[in-house]
Amino acid sequence: MPDDGSFMLVARDGRVTGWSASAEEAFGWSAQEAVGRHIGELVARAADGRGGRASAVLDALSACSPMIFHVLDADLRVLGTGRASAQGPATPDPAIGEVFPEAYGLAGPAEEKIAREVLRSGEPVLDHVVRARVPGGPRSRYYSLSYIRVGDAHDDGSGLVVLALDVTDRVRAVHRLTVLEALREHIGEQLDVIAVCRALTDAVVPEFCGIAVVEVIDGIVRGEDPPLAPVDGTIRLLRAAFRGVVSAHPVGEVSGLPDGTPFSRVLTDLRPRLVRVEPDALWLSADPARAASITRSQAHSLIVAPLALRGRAMGVVSFYRAGAEEPFEESDLALTADVCAHATLSVDNARRYTRERTIAATLKRRLLPQRPVAPPAVDIARLHLPGPGAGGAWFDVIALSGARTALVLGDVAGRGVATATTMGQLRTAIHALAALDLEPDELLARLSDTAARLADERAALPAGDSLQAQPLTAGCLIAVYDAVERHCTMVRAGLSDPFVVRPDGTSGVVPVPEGPVLAGHGHAPFPAVTVDLPEGSTLALSNEDLVVPTGPVAPLLVAGAEEPLEDVCDTVAYALRGRDETEKLLLLARVRALPADRVMVLDLPARNEAAPLARAATRRRLAAWSVAEEQIFTAELVVSELVGNAVRYGAPPLQLRLILDRDLTCEVRDAAQCAPHLKHARTVDEDGRGLFIIASVADNWGTRYGPGGKTVWAQVPVQPPP
Structure with missing residues (x-):
């Protein structure tokens, strides 16, 4: 005015x-x-x-x-x-x-x-x-x-x-907002510490400075907790990112910070510093390599700022201006503080994610079978492509009675520790259920009940628990191969159909009716399908649609029908390179039939003379199999008790079957549905010790049920012939 x-x-x-x-x-x-x-x-x-x-x-x-x-x-x-x-x-x-x-x-x-x-x-x-x-x-x-x-x-x-x-203040305010916006645009989605550091340098060069260096404490990259300030002088830093003209050390190098420099001082008090680069500065002589690069870059001022959160140091960021760039001023410290504060939160998020991913991956490795031992009738190979994070895919190979093998492949939806834990719970449950000798459809139904209980427990968590809002769902496929009958019974809950390659060159998908996913709280049945598998057939199970006829994997399985399964897995892995967006698990099983001369089947009368007949036949066959006399005596005892129990408590017809595999399996089949149980007879009792004796001398015993009755079996350790 x-x-x-x-x-x-x-x-x-x-x-x-x-x-x-x-x-x-x-x-x-x-x-x-x-x-x-x-x-x-x-x-x-x-x-x-x-x-x-x-x-x-x-x-x-x-x-x-x-x-x-x-x-x-x-x-x-x-x-x-x-x-x-x-x-x-x-x-x-x-x-x-x-x-x-x-x-x-x-x-x-x-x-x-x-x-x-x-x-x-x-x-x-x-x-x-x-x-x-x-x-x-x-x-x-x-x-x-x-x-x-x-x-x-x-x-x-x-x-x-x-x-x-x-309009200097206005332009600088806009410039400040531009730098911060570029930072928010570059940083935020990354869940890797190194990627966050690279994004930081990309955001500030050249908008804010000509050279930027990010060094983080080495353990941060592996998810370790950051140390409290002041940081010990023995702490080593990883040069995580650099953008500019001349670098004192290559990216990826791990080294300590020399004492008596602005960089080490920042890790002591977590206070940013504006430093004028003077040729005779004392701190330059403490780090000759860094001093040489500063000289070559013609840097004249720098700001050194900490990456720190709640008193814990994560690293150091150095901003340099060189040549014709204007020197830093005290007012620039506020912008660097904002930049580093935002970057620190992203680094900490990435560190926590890395830590959880490492824990989940370690947990999953411990829960999965370390060295699965396949039965003699099945060759096994697996291909596991983990993808980002630790997923919930798992497999199992379980030896069952009667020269049968259960192949299990499952997948729990999700990532992280909770998913790996649920996978371990389901895997433990299926092992326990498999020991009951259930049919595949009933086994999967019981597993579904277990998953439903786990889902209910998760839903009952407090509302503040992040896991409470994540529904539990899982898929599972079970295939039980019988090396005596040479067929395979399959059942599935979700997942894709299995794929089979037969020795005559034919191949294709086995159409298994899809049951409800586990924890779906449905009561729909799990229909089972039984198919013949000639010796030399290769069965492929996957958690994704990897083995559809039109996909890249099926032709490789057909081409590798006579190659070692491990080589086939390598070939498939090469074909799937670059497809690591999801976890992929492929289980291959090449089946063999048990030779007919390793199996003896004998029909028995439902009378008292059945036991002597069974003992005599057992002795003759084991002698023909070159089994040691001591082991023959044990087998005779087991067979006698099994047959005697069937005559007394079972129903005709009776049948004895001996199977010589790694062990000798003695089976007695009858038409009754009543379950035998172990009794501890008193000293004055004259009977009731049959199953007790069997449990004492056999490695394992059990009962399985079928459409025509039940089979009581026992495994006796023997030395099979060469």
Whole structure:
């Protein structure tokens, strides 16, 4: 507002928004003429002399506006300047006759071209932001320049009015927001410490500095807890990311920080530092390699800031400016603090994710079979592509009675420790259920009941528990191969159909009806399918649709029908390279039939003479199998007790079957459905010790049920013939 009592209001963009009666009297323009116009137009009219009292008008406008007004002739030389007294000493103060662009340090054709185009066309250029090096100022400043023509371009009296507004604070605030926005754009999605560090350097170079280095404490990358400050001098740092011209150490190198440098001091008190690089600085001599790279890069100032959270140090970030870049100032520390604070949270999130992923992967490795021992009738190979994080896929190979083998493949939805734990629970449950000699469909139904109970327990967790909101679902496929009968019974809950390659060259998907997924709380049955598997057939089970006929894996299985299964797995892995977005598990089983001369079947009468007949047949066959006499005696005893128990408590018809595999399996089948149970007979009892004796001399025994009755079996350790 000028001293004569008149007033005007000028917006930041230079438009007049208020015009009093006093201003109208002082300047000679009505409010209708002034309001809405750019203030430069008023200055131009004053300079042109048409508004009257040109010098007084310039002084009045300068007094009430933060802008600097320059009047230029047609040669762009300064004729006059109006400036407010409150403007600082670093603002441009061109002398009369000085060429305008040079007064702002804008030497060169670009700015002169803009000014001359306004002179030619008469079209003003408003709010043109330039970076100016003002004489006497500590660093460059930013000005918004507006060019407005005075007079007619064809008239000798034409010229320009230039309005200059110092917008340094505005530009730097926008620049600050730009850097932070670039940081948020680059950082946030990464769940890897190294990726976060690289994103940090990408966000600040070149927008904020010319060189950026990120060094993190080595254990952070592996998910370890960060140490409390002050950090011990023995702590080693990993150079995680670098962007710039010259690096003192290669990315990936692990080394200690020399004592007595700004970098080591930052890890002591977690305070950022602005450091001027002086050739004789004491700290440079403590780290010759870093000093040499600083010299080669021509760095003249740097800010060293910590990556720290709640008093714990995670690393150090170094921001360098070199060559023609402006030196850092104290005001830049606030921006680096914001940058490092945001980056620290991302680093900590990535560290925690790495830690959980490591724990989950370790847990899963411990829960999975370390070295699965396949029965003699089945060759096994597996291909496991973990994918990101620890998933819930698992497999099992379980030896069952009667030269049978259960192949199990399952997949729990999700990732992390909770998924690995659920996988371990289901795997333990299926082992316990398999020991009951259940049929595959009943086994899967019992497993589904177990999964439903686990899902109910999860749903009952407190609402604040993140696991409570994650539903438990899992798929499972069970295939039981009988090496005596040479067939395989399969059942599945979710997952994809199995794929089989037969020795005659035929192959295809085995259509197994899909049952409900585990923990689906449904009561639908799990239909089983039984197919013949000739000796030499290869069965493939997968947790994804890897073995569909139109996919890349099925032809490789067909081509490798006679190759070792491990080689086939390698070939499949090569074909699936780059497809690591999900966890993939492929279980291959090549079946063999048990030779017919290793099996003896004998029908028995349901009378007392059945036991002697069974003992005699057992002795003859074991002798033919070259079994040791002591083992023959044990087998006779077991067979006698099994047959005697069936005669007394079972129902005809009775059948004895001996199977010589790794052990000798003695089976007695009858038509009764009643379950035998172990009794501890008293000393005065004359019977009741049959199963007790069997349990004492056999490695294992049990009962399995089928459509025609039950089979009681016992395994006796023998030395099979070569």
